[in-house]
Amino acid sequence: MKKILLALGVVIALTACGGGDEAAPAPAEEVTGDFDATAARESYEASCIHCHGQNLQGGGGPGLVGGDLTADEILHVIQNGQKTMPAQNLPADEAENLAQWIEAQ
Ligand code: HEC
Incomplete structure (x- = not known):
C-alpha cells in the first residue's frame, strides 16, 4: 500500500512538472x-x-x-x-x- 501511494505521489509530481507536455502520463481516470x-x-x-x-x-x-x-x-x-x-x-x-x-x- 505504501509503495502504491509512493508511486502515485511520483506520478502526480511528474505530471505537475510536465507543463502541458503531451507525453506526460494521463492521470488515472476518475469519474466526475x-x-x-x-x-x-x-x-x-x-x-x-x-x-x-x-x-x-x-x-x-x-x-x-x-x-x-x-x-x-x-x-x-x-x-x-x-x-x-x-x-x-x-x-x-x-x-x-x-x-x-x-x-x-
Ligand atoms: C465491515 C465490512 C464493510 C464495511 C467497512 C463497509 N461495507 Fe458496505 N457492505 C458490506 C457487506 C457485507 C454488504 C452486503 C450486505 C448485504 O448482505 O446486503 C455491504 C453492502 C453495501 C452496499 C449495498 C450494495 C448493494 O448492492 O446492496 C453499499 C452501497 C455499501 N455497502 C457501501 C459501503 C460504503 C460506502 C462503505 C464505507 C463508508 C461501506 N460500505 C463499508 C460490508 C462492508
Whole structure:
C-alpha cells in the first residue's frame, strides 16, 4: 500500500512538472460529477476499502461498480448499515459526497 501511494505521489509530481507536455502520463481516470471525487476517494479508503476492495470491485462486501442504487439509497446503507454491513459513522456531508461518488461509478 505504501509503495502504491509512493508511486502515485511520483506520478502526480511528474505530471505537475510536465507543463502541458503531451507525453506526460494521463492521470488515472476518475469519474466526475457534482461531488468532490478526491474527498470521496479518501473517505472510501478510510471507511470502505477493506470490505469493498481497492477499486470498489468487492471483497468481504459486494462490488459497488455499476450498481443501480441511487445516491440516497447508498447514503442510507452508509448511515444505517445493511444486514452484515455495519453502519459507517461518517460526518453527513462526507457521507453524502461519498454516496454521490459511488452512484457515479
Ligand atoms: C465491515 C465490512 C464493510 C464495511 C467497512 C463497509 N461495507 Fe458496505 N457492505 C458490506 C457487506 C457485507 C454488504 C452486503 C450486505 C448485504 O448482505 O446486503 C455491504 C453492502 C453495501 C452496499 C449495498 C450494495 C448493494 O448492492 O446492496 C453499499 C452501497 C455499501 N455497502 C457501501 C459501503 C460504503 C460506502 C462503505 C464505507 C463508508 C461501506 N460500505 C463499508 C460490508 C462492508
